[in-house]
Amino acid sequence: MQTITIAARKGGVGKTTLATHLSVIAAGPKRPVLLFDTDPQRSLKWWWDLREGDTPALVECEARELAKILPAAEQEGVAWAIVDTPPHAENSIAEAMRVADLVLVPTRPGPFDLAAVATTLDLAQRVGKVPLAVINHAPPRTGTGEPAIVAEARETLVRMGAIVAEAVISQRVAMSHAVIGGQTVNEYEPDGRAAAEVQALWVELQQRLKG
Numbered sequence: 231m232q233t234i235t236i237a238a239r240k241g242g243v244g245k246t247t248l249a250t251h252l253s254v255i256a257a258g259p260k261r262p263v264l265l266f267d268t269d270p271q272r273s274l275k276w277w278w279d280l281r282e283g284d285t286p287a288l289v290e291c292e293a294r295e296l297a298k299i300l301p302a303a304e305q306e307g308v309a310w311a312i313v314d315t316p317p318h319a320e321n322s323i324a325e326a327m328r329v330a331d332l333v334l335v336p337t338r339p340g341p342f343d344l345a346a347v348a349t350t351l352d353l354a355q356r357v358g359k360v361p362l363a364v365i366n367h368a369p370p371r372t373g374t375g376e377p378a379i380v381a382e383a384r385e386t387l388v389r390m391g392a393i394v395a396e397a398v399i400s401q402r403v404a405m406s407h408a409v410i411g412g413q414t415v416n417e418y419e420p421d422g423r424a425a426a427e428v429q430a431l432w433v434e435l436q437q438r439l440k441g
């Protein structure tokens with residue numbers, strides 16, 4: 231079993247949105263996925279309640295319970311655990327990071343957002359993890375290269391010592407439409423650009439976990 235914890239000490243950067251998307255894309259007939267909502271806001275649960283069907287399965291718990299629940303889930307044959315975290319509860323975020331094989335840190339590309347990533351990187355370092363930053367809410371590509379704000383954000387993050395995913399998730403209305411309907415973009419608009427970006431992120435995460 232592999233555990234991905236999505237964490238950022240800043241609100242509204244896309245933690246829950248990425249948790250929904252990665253959990254659906256990770257799930258397959260022989261790959262049961264467990265989604266963990268450790269945020270008292272319960273946004274993930276809100277989305278999950280809107281879904282038709284009950285996959286991926288959702289567990290609402292405190293982050294400190296993860297260390298007990300995850301080994302039991304692995305025994306039960308769960309292939310992926312995706313953990314959503316609250317933005318401000320330092321101890322909870324640290325607990326959720328500690329149990330992760332990969333810590334994913336979404337950020338918007340704006341300057342204040344990037345400054346806030348530093349505190350998340352610090353926390354990850356304190357629990358002995360090397361997180362992967364991912365730029366979300368990016369302006370969609372128009373030409374061949376990355377939009378300037380994305381390229382600059384990438385440079386800033388690298389200067390801060392972060393490892394940054396090649397994959398970038400753009401700000402797209404399809405993302406909101408999908409989530410409001412209890413879906414993900416890969417279900418709502420499977421051939422769309424948003425779905426392709428999420429798929430690319432998923433491929434990259436799997437590669438990084440392998441090696």
Ligand SMILES: Nc1ncnc2c1ncn2[C@@H]1O[C@H](COP(=O)(O)OP(=O)(O)OP(=O)(O)O)[C@@H](O)[C@H]1O
Nearest residue numbers: 240241242243244245246247317367400401402405
């Ligand atoms: N790529 C995107 N394109 C469009 N809208 C997005 C995208 N990512 C996130 N959003 C929207 O931005 C808002 C914040 O996203 P989300 O709730 O996932 O962030 P969060 O980091 O989990 O926030 P919190 O810290 O409050 O839990 C939501 O309304 C969500 O639908």
Ligand SMILES: [Mg+2]
Nearest residue numbers: 245246269273
């Ligand atoms: Mg959230």
